[in-house]
Amino acid sequence: MKPTVSRRDVLAGSAALATVPLLGSHVHSAAIPAQELKVDANAVQWPLVGGSGPMTEVWCYGNRVPGPELRVKQGQPIRVIVRNDLPEETTVHWHGIRLPNAMDGVPGLTQKPIKPGETFTYEFTPPDAGTFWYHPHSDSLRQLGRGMAGALIVEELQPISVDRELVWMIADWRLTREAQIAPGFGSMMDAAMAGRLGNTVTINGAISNEMPVKAGERIRLRLINSALARMMALRFEGHRPVVVALDGQPCEPHVSERLLLGPAMRADLIIDMQGEPGNRYRIVDDFYPDLSYWLTELVYEAAPALRTQRLDTPALPRNPLTEPDLTSAERQELTLQGGMMSSGGMMGGMMGMGGMGNSAPWAINGTSMTGDGHAGMTPLMTLKLGRSYVFTIRNETAWWHPMHLHGHSFRVLTRNRTPVAHHQWMDTVPIAPKETAEIAFVAENPGDWMLHCHVADHQVSGMMTVLRVG
Ligand code: C2O
Ligand code: CU
Numbered sequence: 001m002k003p004t005v006s007r008r009d010v011l012a013g014s015a016a017l018a019t020v021p022l023l024g025s026h027v028h029s030a031a032i033p034a035q036e037l038k039v040d041a042n043a044v045q046w047p048l049v050g051g052s053g054p055m056t057e058v059w060c061y062g063n064r065v066p067g068p069e070l071r072v073k074q075g076q077p078i079r080v081i082v083r084n085d086l087p088e089e090t091t092v093h094w095h096g097i098r099l100p101n102a103m104d105g106v107p108g109l110t111q112k113p114i115k116p117g118e119t120f121t122y123e124f125t126p127p128d129a130g131t132f133w134y135h136p137h138s139d140s141l142r143q144l145g146r147g148m149a150g151a152l153i154v155e156e157l158q159p160i161s162v163d164r165e166l167v168w169m170i171a172d173w174r175l176t177r178e179a180q181i182a183p184g185f186g187s188m189m190d191a192a193m194a195g196r197l198g199n200t201v202t203i204n205g206a207i208s209n210e211m212p213v214k215a216g217e218r219i220r221l222r223l224i225n226s227a228l229a230r231m232m233a234l235r236f237e238g239h240r241p242v243v244v245a246l247d248g249q250p251c252e253p254h255v256s257e258r259l260l261l262g263p264a265m266r267a268d269l270i271i272d273m274q275g276e277p278g279n280r281y282r283i284v285d286d287f288y289p290d291l292s293y294w295l296t297e298l299v300y301e302a303a304p305a306l307r308t309q310r311l312d313t314p315a316l317p318r319n320p321l322t323e324p325d326l327t328s329a330e331r332q333e334l335t336l337q338g339g340m341m342s343s344g345g346m347m348g349g350m351m352g353m354g355g356m357g358n359s360a361p362w363a364i365n366g367t368s369m370t371g372d373g374h375a376g377m378t379p380l381m382t383l384k385l386g387r388s389y390v391f392t393i394r395n396e397t398a399w400w401h402p403m404h405l406h407g408h409s410f411r412v413l414t415r416n417r418t419p420v421a422h423h424q425w426m427d428t429v430p431i432a433p434k435e436t437a438e439i440a441f442v443a444e445n446p447g448d449w450m451l452h453c454h455v456a457d458h459q460v461s462g463m464m465t466v467l468r469v470g
Contacts, residue, residue, distance in 0.1 A: 039067060039082045039092065039150075046147065050206050054179040058147035059086060065205035066169040066226070067134070067150025074129040074154050080122045082114060086143070089113035091373075092122060093137040094152060095264060096248050096409070096427040099124035101447025104406055107138045108374035109448050109466065114138075128319035128409070129156040130248020131222040131266040133169070140372045141185045141228065141456045145196060147171070147205075149226040156317055160244065160270060163217040163306070169205070170261075170295070172198035172227035186457065192340045192361040194399060195229025195263075195455035201285070201295060208296035215277045216305030220244075221269045225261045228456040231400055231430065232261040233287035234295065238279075241269040242313045249409055249425035250316035260287075262402030262430035264454035270313045278302045321409055321425060324440040329388035332381065336431070336453070336463060338362040339397040360462035362397075362453070368462030373450065379468035383443035390440045395431045401458060403437075404428040405467070406449040410441035428454055446470035 039062055045055035046065045061067025072078045084090050091113055093105035103124045107113040114120045126132070132152040136143035151167050174182040174196060190196045200207065213219070221241070225232055240255045245268035259267055275281050280299050286292035338361050360368035369377060383389060390413065395401055404427060411423040415437050423440075431437050452464035 039080055043086075046205060048173065048175070048200065048202055048206060049179045056173075056175065056179050056181065058181070059143060060147045061134075061150050065147045066171070067148065069151045069153060069167060070134070071153045071155065072126060074157055075125060075127070077123065077125045081119055082122065083119045084114040084116055087116055088139060089115055090136050090138045090143060090148075091120070092134050093406075094122070094124070094132065094134050095404070096130070096132040096266070097124065097126050097152070097154075098128060098407060098409065098445060099126070101407065101445070101449070104447070104449070105137045106373035106406070106450055109377055109450065110373075126152075126154040128248060128321070129154045129317070130245055130250075130319065131167070131224060131268055132248050133224050133226060133264075133266070135226065138372050141196070141460055144226070144456060145174075145185060145228050146181055151222070151224055153222065154248070158317055160220065160314055160316060162220040162270065163214075165220040165222070167222045167224070168203045169224050169226050170232070171202050171205070172230040173200045173202065174198040175200050186460065188361070190229070191457045191461040192338075195457040197229050198227070201227075201230070201293070203296060210280070210297045210299040212301065213273045213275075213298050214301050214303060214306055215273055215275065216307040217273050218311060219271050219273065221271055223259075223261060223267045223269065225263055225265050227263050229263060231263070231287045231402075232259075232285045234259040234261060235284045235286065236271065236298075237281040237284065238275050239271055239281060239298070240274070241271045244268050244270055244313065244316050246424055247409065247426040247428055248319075249321070249427075250318055251424050252422045253313045253315055254421075258286075260430060262400065262428065262454065263456075264402055264404055264428045265426075265430065268316075272311060273298070273300070275300050277304060319425075322442040322444055324388040324390070324411060324442050326388070326390065326413075326440060329390045329440060330384075331390050331392065333365075334391055334393045334451075334465070335365055336362070336393065336395045336397055336401055336403075337364070337366070338368075338462060339399050339458075341398055362458050362462035364451075364463060364465045367465065369464040369466065370462050371460055377448070377466045379448060380465040382468040383470075385443060385446055385470035388440065388442050390438055392436060392438050393429070393431060394436045395434060398433045399458075400430060400432055401453040401455065401463060402428050402430040403451065404454045405441070405451045407445045407447065407469075408441050408443070408449065410439040413438040413440055443467075443469045
């Protein structure tokens, strides 16, 4: 496996990279009053590594990395005109939004791909408040891996009051020594193992060394893992972040000691800055054993605390999701198959593909749908509109798979038969090697919906299927 390199290794590669701009200059995305928005996909030079380091040639939306932050109020319609200035086809998927099938952005399945020079208008009204994001669903590995992603924030009508709100789009890049995006997208090694892990993790389009905070302030931090493949487990040294939503959907507020955030997952945290004025506290990602690194550091101003009293953390208002009826739910099984047996290299061998004459490394229920979506994909099954379903998803492989269902949110009922607290609503459930998860939802949105692993290499090489509703 390509070793994960921390920011320090990248920085050590060139003295010129030693000074990196403060995170502060990248934290506030240009929030555009939504209604009508232009999202262009252009080749752009972007200061990912910062300082006087080389610029990185990226593909992105609206000439920036990440793309423009789109913000609407819950229930407010949004209209986005996408003009494709890439040398290839694209589409935009609004990850986690429950929207009409024709707006879902899956090429061939829900719309014609947007050809170079063409435009397409997406129009929908997000029913749920929360932290969502947008990304291409065409040549996903390259387009997302080269920088095409942005935040879509749907504000509650009554948000939790905080001193500041931050949105962190976290991305993981595989860069060369010259800070260019490394070639080799879609290699068999990446595809059959952990996916294209990078060597440079950025927050809002830049390596981050510090994040200035004031003692006593309350921050709402919206985290979005937009990585192609990197699973993250975040620890906030000296702090007690309270999780108030996962994948945009409110949860029972609870303190997280180590926040698991797989590709495409989001978390909304309320963090009271309880550190000492003048001190520094790291945010560490130690998901991969032996490859832990720090994402950034909370750096306290010297000024005394803004407030010293403890604040309660109220729950966010619920979204209008339909409760699945578990007693009458129809049961279905999905088995995730394939991949290398372990990280022991090619010696490990492929598993579970049972001589189907199938060259794709992954499959769901014995079938490998590959690519990003195309015309003529045969649904694995047809779900009845309005009916409740419980899906048992069995991961027979040796790898993690963050499984995403389009057009719906689902409750996670159990993991390895152990009930999940409060049956959290999610749209992307990270399933550990050999783990079985049960999810429940109402098939309430008619159309053909993708269900796939959000490790982009896994998706495009077989861990994808289509569910038809109605
Ligand atoms: Cu963000 Cu098909 O996914
Ligand atoms: Cu996967």
